[in-house]
Every structure is written in C-alpha cells, then in structure tokens.
Amino acid sequence: MSSRPVLTPLAQSLPATVPFVGPETQERARGAPFRARLGANESGFGPAPSVIDAMARAAGLAWRYCDPENFDLKQALAARLGVAPDTIAVGEGIDGLLGLAVRLFAAPGAAVVTSLGAYPTFNYHVAGFGARLVTVPYRDDHEDLDGLAEAARRENASLCYLANPDNPMGTWWDADTVMRFIEALPDDTMLVLDEAYGETAPAGTLPPLDVERPNVLRMRTFSKAYGLAGLRCGYAIGEREQIRAFDKVRNHFGVNRMAQAAALAALADQAWLETVIGKVAAGRDRIAAIAAQNGLAALPSATNFVTIDCGRDGAYAQKVTEALLAAGIFVRKPMAPGLDRCIRVSAGPEAELALFAAELPGALAAAAAG
Amino acid sequence: MSSRPVLTPLAQSLPATVPFVGPETQERARGAPFRARLGANESGFGPAPSVIDAMARAAGLAWRYCDPENFDLKQALAARLGVAPDTIAVGEGIDGLLGLAVRLFAAPGAAVVTSLGAYPTFNYHVAGFGARLVTVPYRDDHEDLDGLAEAARRENASLCYLANPDNPMGTWWDADTVMRFIEALPDDTMLVLDEAYGETAPAGTLPPLDVERPNVLRMRTFSKAYGLAGLRCGYAIGEREQIRAFDKVRNHFGVNRMAQAAALAALADQAWLETVIGKVAAGRDRIAAIAAQNGLAALPSATNFVTIDCGRDGAYAQKVTEALLAAGIFVRKPMAPGLDRCIRVSAGPEAELALFAAELPGALAAAAAG
Numbered sequence: 001m002s003s004r005p006v007l008t009p010l011a012q013s014l015p016a017t018v019p020f021v022g023p024e025t026q027e028r029a030r031g032a033p034f035r036a037r038l039g040a041n042e043s044g045f046g047p048a049p050s051v052i053d054a055m056a057r058a059a060g061l062a063w064r065y066c067d068p069e070n071f072d073l074k075q076a077l078a079a080r081l082g083v084a085p086d087t088i089a090v091g092e093g094i095d096g097l098l099g100l101a102v103r104l105f106a107a108p109g110a111a112v113v114t115s116l117g118a119y120p121t122f123n124y125h126v127a128g129f130g131a132r133l134v135t136v137p138y139r140d141d142h143e144d145l146d147g148l149a150e151a152a153r154r155e156n157a158s159l160c161y162l163a164n165p166d167n168p169m170g171t172w173w174d175a176d177t178v179m180r181f182i183e184a185l186p187d188d189t190m191l192v193l194d195e196a197y198g199e200t201a202p203a204g205t206l207p208p209l210d211v212e213r214p215n216v217l218r219m220r221t222f223s224k225a226y227g228l229a230g231l232r233c234g235y236a237i238g239e240r241e242q243i244r245a246f247d248k249v250r251n252h253f254g255v256n257r258m259a260q261a262a263a264l265a266a267l268a269d270q271a272w273l274e275t276v277i278g279k280v281a282a283g284r285d286r287i288a289a290i291a292a293q294n295g296l297a298a299l300p301s302a303t304n305f306v307t308i309d310c311g312r313d314g315a316y317a318q319k320v321t322e323a324l325l326a327a328g329i330f331v332r333k334p335m336a337p338g339l340d341r342c343i344r345v346s347a348g349p350e351a352e353l354a355l356f357a358a359e360l361p362g363a364l365a366a367a368a369a370g
Numbered sequence: 371m372s373s374r375p376v377l378t379p380l381a382q383s384l385p386a387t388v389p390f391v392g393p394e395t396q397e398r399a400r401g402a403p404f405r406a407r408l409g410a411n412e413s414g415f416g417p418a419p420s421v422i423d424a425m426a427r428a429a430g431l432a433w434r435y436c437d438p439e440n441f442d443l444k445q446a447l448a449a450r451l452g453v454a455p456d457t458i459a460v461g462e463g464i465d466g467l468l469g470l471a472v473r474l475f476a477a478p479g480a481a482v483v484t485s486l487g488a489y490p491t492f493n494y495h496v497a498g499f500g501a502r503l504v505t506v507p508y509r510d511d512h513e514d515l516d517g518l519a520e521a522a523r524r525e526n527a528s529l530c531y532l533a534n535p536d537n538p539m540g541t542w543w544d545a546d547t548v549m550r551f552i553e554a555l556p557d558d559t560m561l562v563l564d565e566a567y568g569e570t571a572p573a574g575t576l577p578p579l580d581v582e583r584p585n586v587l588r589m590r591t592f593s594k595a596y597g598l599a600g601l602r603c604g605y606a607i608g609e610r611e612q613i614r615a616f617d618k619v620r621n622h623f624g625v626n627r628m629a630q631a632a633a634l635a636a637l638a639d640q641a642w643l644e645t646v647i648g649k650v651a652a653g654r655d656r657i658a659a660i661a662a663q664n665g666l667a668a669l670p671s672a673t674n675f676v677t678i679d680c681g682r683d684g685a686y687a688q689k690v691t692e693a694l695l696a697a698g699i700f701v702r703k704p705m706a707p708g709l710d711r712c713i714r715v716s717a718g719p720e721a722e723l724a725l726f727a728a729e730l731p732g733a734l735a736a737a738a739a740g
Contacts, residue, residue, distance in 0.1 A: 004584040005528065005560035007615055008477040014618040022623075024437040037434070046433045055429035055628070059422045062632060063413045063597040067394040092462065096621050107378040121622075128619050158375065190375035214374040227433040230627030245377055248384040249498050251466050252491075253392075257600030258425070258628040262432060 010130045019121040023330045035328035036352035041305045043227035044348030045279050048272035054265035068252040073260050076267050087211040089246040092254045094219045094234040099125040104245050105190045106131035111155035115143045117336025122161050142171045149184040163194040165201050168334040168344050170301030175207040191216045199225035200280050201302035214239040226266040231259040280304045283347025290357045305346045314340030316367050323363035329356050380500045389491040393700045405698035406722035411675045413597035414718030415649050418642035424635035438622040443630050446637050457581040459616040462624045464589045464604040469495040474615050475560045476501035481525035485513045487706025492531050512541045519554035533564040535571050538704040538714050540671030545577040561586045567673035569595035570650050584609040596636040601629040650674045653717025660727045675716045684710030686737050693733035699726050
C-alpha cells in the first residue's frame with residue numbers, strides 16, 4: 001500500500017504538458033504586453049457591439065446557473081443550420097468537444113488517426129484517454145486525405161481527425177473532395193471534421209450537413225469569425241444517436257451563462273459576421289503583400305490567418321518567430337517537419353498588421369544573421 | 371466490424387442521464403417562469419456591483435482567449451488563502467474539478483466512497499470514469515464520518531467524497547471533527563472535501579489549510595456566496611504535486627475570460643461577500659420561521675439554504691415539492707431514503723421567501739389531501 005494517493009496508471013503515464021503556452025504567459029516572461037496579438041487566430045475585430053451589449057445585460061444574472069441544456073442556443077443553431085436541435089451538442093469550445101469525442105469513441109489502446117502537425121489539443125485528448133495516435137504527414141502543405149483514409153483502414157481507427165480549412169497551414173479541400181474522403185473512410189471510423197475556420201472559407205468548402213450519417217461529427221465554434229474565443233463555446237453536429245451520447249459524459253453546466261448569451265446574440269447578428277469576413281479577407285491579402293515585400297511566399301488561406309513560408313528550414317523560421325516575439329509581435333509557427341519552415345500570422349486589424357510589416361524585415365535579418 | 375462507430379464499452383454502459391434538471395427546463399415544461407427561484411442554492415442577492423462592472427468591462431475583450439494558466443486568479447487566491455499559487459487548481463466550477471479528480475485518482479473499477487444521497491454530480495463522474503461507487507447512509511441527517519472512514523478502509527477506496535457543510539441537508543461538522551475524520555482515512559485514499567458552502571458556515575467549521583497533506587483536495591467555488599453560479603469557476607487546494615496533476619487532463623482554456631475576470635473582481639470585494647453572508651443568515655432564520663409557522667422543523671444550516679423536515683414520508687414531501695413548483699416556487703428536495711422526507715429551500719431575497727411563505731400552507735394542504 002502506498003502512503004499517499006497515487007494517480008491512475010493512465011494519469012501517471014501522462015506528461016504535465018500544456019497544449020499551448022498562452023500569450024499572457026509569454027507577456028509575463030518578457031515583462032511587457034505584446035504590441036500586436038497575431039498568434040492565436042483570434043478575431044482582433046472583436047465580437048459585435050450587439051454581442052458586447054448582450055454580455056453586459058447578462059452579467060447581472062450571473063448568479064443563476066446556466067441552462068444545462070443550452071436550449072435557446074441549440075434552437076437558434078438548428079434554425080440557422082436547417083437541422084433538428086437534437087443533432088447538435090454544445091460544448092466548452094471545440095477543445096472541450098474534442099475531449100468528449102475521444103472519450104466516447106476511442107477506448108484505451110484504440111487507434112486514432114490525424115495529420116502530423118495538426119491540432120495539438122486533439123492529440124492531448126487522445127493521450128489523455130489512453131488511445132494510440134497514428135499520424136500521417138502533410139502533403140504539399142495540405143492534410144493528406146488519401147493517407148488519412150488509408151491509415152484509418154489499416155489501423156481500424158476509432159477516430160480520424162481532419163480540420164478543413166486546415167490549421168496551422170490555412171489550406172483547404174473543396175466539399176466534393178471532402179465527401180470522397182468521407183466515403184473512403186471505414187464505416188465504423190468516426191470522422192471529427194473540425195470546421196473552426198469554416199466561416200472564412202470560400203463557398204463550396206463545407207460539405208452539406210448530413211445528420212443521417214453516423215460517422216461524421218462536424219465541429220464549429222464561436223471562437224474565430226464570431227470573435228468569442230475567450231468565452232469557450234463550440235458545437236458539434238451529427239447523427240442524433242451519436243450526439244445524444246455527449247449527454248453521458250459532458251459537464252452539463254459547463255458552457256457558462258455569458259457564453260450562451262453571447263453565442264445567441266452573435267448568431268443573431270449575421271451582418272457583423274459578414275463585415276468580419278470581409279475584413280479577414282482584406283487582412284489575408286495584406287499579410288500576403290507583406291510577405292511578398294519581403295521576398296516570401298504566403299500560402300493561400302481559407303482561414304483567419306496566413307501561413308508564410310520563410311523559405312528556409314525550421315530553425316530559421318524559429319529564429320524569425322523569436323525575433324518577432326522579442327519585438328512585441330505575437331505570432332506562432334507550425335512545428336512538424338516540413339511545415340516548420342513557416343510562420344503563422346492572424347488576419348487582424350490593420351494597426352497590428354502594420355506593426356508586423358514594420359518588424360518583419362528586421363526579424364528576417366536577425367534570423368539570417370544568427 | 372460494425373457498420374457505424376460504436377461507443378467505448380464504458381460509454382455504452384452509461385445512461386444518458388442528466389445529474390440535474392435545470393429550472394429552465396421545468397419552466398419550459400410549465401410554460402411560465404418561476405416566481406421564486408429557491409431550488410438551486412444560487413445567491414439571489416447577486417454578484418457584487420463591482421463584479422458586474424468587471425464583467426461589462428471584460429466583454430469587449432471576449433475575442434481573446436482566456437489565460438489558460440488562470441495566473442492572476444491563482445495569485446489572488448493564493449494571497450487570500452495564504453498558500454502558494456501552485457497549490458491551487460482552477461476549474462469549471464467544482465463540477466468540473468470533481469470530474470478531473472475522479473479521472474486522475476480513480477482507475478476503472480476502483481472503489482469510491484460517498485454518502486447515500488450526497489452530490490449526484492460527483493456520482494455521475496464516478497460512473498463516467500468506470501469507478502465503483504460505495505455509499506454510506508447519512509446518520510441523523512449528517513454525513514456519517516465513522517461510516518465513511520470505515521468504508522474507505524474496507525474498500526481500499528481511491529477517493530472519498532465529503533461535503534462540509536453538507537448538501538442537501540445543510541448540516542455540518544466542526545473542524546476538529548473533520549480533522550479526526552481525515553486522520554481516520556487511509557493514507558492512500560484521496561479525500562475530496564467539498565467546501566462549496568464554506569463561506570456561510572460558522573467560524574470553526576473549515577479546518578486550516580494544510581497543503582503538505584497529499585490526501586486531501588479542498589474544493590471551493592464562486593457559485594454560492596460570491597453569486598457567480600452561472601460563470602462556472604471553482605478551485606481546488608491541495609499538495610503541490612497532486613495539484614500539478616490536474617494540468618495533465620484539464621481543458622486548459624476551460625475557465626473562460628468572463629469567469630476569470632468576475633472571480634478576480636469578486637475576491638477583491640470582500641465587503642460584498644460579508645453583506646451577502648449576513649443576508650443569507652437572515653434568510654435562513656426567515657425560512658426556519660416559515661417552517662415553524664407551518665408546524666414543521668427546519669434543520670440547522672451552515673449553508674445558503676435550509677432543509678425543512680416535512681414530518682412525513684418521501685411521497686408526502688414529493689407532493690409538497692410538486693405543489694410548490696406548480697405554484698411557481700422552484701425548490702428541490704433530497705431523494706435518498708430517510709432524507710427524502712425533507713424539502714430544500716435557498717436563502718434568497720425576502721421577496722422570494724415571502725412568496726414561499728404564502729404558498730407553503732397550500733402546498734402542505736394539497737399534499738395532505740392527495
């Protein structure tokens with residue numbers, strides 16, 4: 001008998017890792033706030049004024065527990081999406097829903113397929129529930145759909161993760177290609193199709209919703225185009241019976257009152273969303289122009305960020321990133337081999353992009369020098 | 371091979387239960403809002419005006435992800451509690467932290483001890499991670515400390531749950547008695563000591579914090595006396611190494627920006643807290659007086675609610691509850707045998723207690739008649 005409570009064997013096996021170091025942590029370390037916050041693919045254009053008002057109105061009722069059924073929000077989402085409310089699960093951001101999906105569908109030891117360099121928080125959950133991660137390298141800066149489907153078949157995968165549009169590369173597949181990928185997956189592999197960046201993608205990127213299909217969970221969020229990253233509200237759309245399973249394990253009161261109020265208001269203000277989408281497109285063009293001015297190529301992007309190929313190896317791009325951070329410009333970079341030659345810049349407001357434009361030449365020079 | 375993705379064996383074994391039906395669900399069913407919201411032990415006195423202001427100010431920055439380290443909040447809690455920040459874990463309410471504690475310390479099949487009729491959400495998490503719940507009946511409307519310790523020893527329990535003050539009965543043990551209970555537990559049983567109602571308890575109820583002890587996790591919340599139930603922010607205090615383990619499995623961005631801002635502001639406004647504690651005490655007295663006027667006994671309470679013994683069996687108390695709900699008075703009741711003779715009423719504002727006082731005689735008459 002141990003003399004103290006011990007972690008479960010699974011918990012013991014886990015590192016005390018953090019999927020992402022937040023910019024606040026970096027600011028505390030450097031002793032100053034960043035001048036431009038372009039690293040987390042937040043929407044620097046903010047939530048709609050109508051949403052800010054809704055939050056302020058909701059604040060006085062913060063003493064009440066939130067509705068654990070997320071009833072009003074599910075009704076509004078259902079009406080907007082043209083599906084039944086019981087084909088929607090609401091969660092604490094896609095992050096929270098990813099954890100629940102892994103917990104529900106990937107038993108300990110089960111194979112889970114994703115791309116090498118794709119979303120680290122998904123991998124964190126896979127490890128956290130004792131499943132076995134199988135990775136497939138990107139191909140030409142896109143997630144490799146043939147490779148993912150082949151791996152899912154080979155490994156009898158319980159889950160397969162695809163982000164479309166992709167993070168961290170910003171690339172995408174059109175809806176027909178995604179549909180063929182879905183057909184190529186085993187019927188008993190659950191595809192987690194992360195569409196966090198769906199709102200900023202070109203028409204024809206998102207396949208039509210099909211809530212009769214039991215092996216696809218579509219995940220979307222209010223964190224990106226809607227400008228509510230800080231509130232943690234995402235949703236999954238899928239077949240009724242699979243969606244119902246989330247009720248078995250979710251933290252029923254987990255999506256808080258402010259998140260529900262803000263998401264509901266955000267959905268109602270589609271004019272703001274359209275404005276933001278336009279600003280994001282302009283921001284992407286601006287980042288591409290900044291890259292070109294520095295002799296660099298920007299990857300085409302369907303997201304609210306642009307990935308810039310720094311033209312050399314990962315160590316060089318890392319130095320560019322560090323020089324930008326030191327200059328007060330918060331950006332991030334892909335880490336997987338092949339992708340790591342790039343840096344990733346959020347399509348934020350012009351004032352911040354101008355700061356990036358001003359600091360990039362010096363950062364490139366510093367990286368080249370040392 | 372199945373033709374659709376199947377849940378893990380553990381997930382298949384779980385019912386799609388909901389730990390609590392929210393009052394909003396009941397309101398939708400009855401087609402009208404409740405006139406008095408006295409069933410969920412929320413603080414009808416609300417959050418402090420300073421906290422409402424802080425939320426309104428934070429709303430404009432909702433586009434930013436929250437600090438995943440909860441740095442500022444942990445610093446403020448540490449200063450207030452007189453412990454180091456790394457002995458505190460912040461989570462999505464005690465509900466969220468209970469789930470993490472079960473996941474970390476109770477392997478599938480492990481025994482977990484609690485009282486029969488204690489917090490259902492804890493039991494939900496125990497089932498959800500495949501551990502085995504062992505229950506000990508209450509004794510004289512108190513959690514039976516000798517019985518809990520004996521069960522923990524007999525079952526080699528991984529976890530033991532105690533709420534002090536207790537929910538749903540409102541009773542409590544003094545700090546010395548709790549300390550003796552802690553000493554009586556096996557060294558390798560982790561005690562989850564839920565102190566959600568600690569702020570409203572008499573002096574001498576909460577044992578001193580001892581963050582050297584590896585087998586106690588103290589859990590506290592902003593949901594009760596601080597009036598922030600809707601924001602989902604709780605914290606666990608424990609030994610550094612045990613607390614660090616939460617980083618292995620928590621949803622790192624799960625405590626949202628508004629929750630962190632509100633909790634920080636709430637901590638800073640201790641004058642409001644003191645005011646609320648006084649109002650809660652007055653509310654308890656008022657509920658006891660209402661009970662007495664109806665020939666019923668109120669149990670002594672250290673919480674923000676009062677449990678009233680309806681003097682007959684569970685079926686009768688159920689009818690009283692239903693009659694109150696039908697009259698627009700939201701209350702709840704204990705469900706376990708022996709406890710189920712009672713109803714539970716939150717110490718809310720006088721306007722709502724007056725409505726309860728007006729409706730209770732009719733509810734008792736209806737229950738007696740039918």
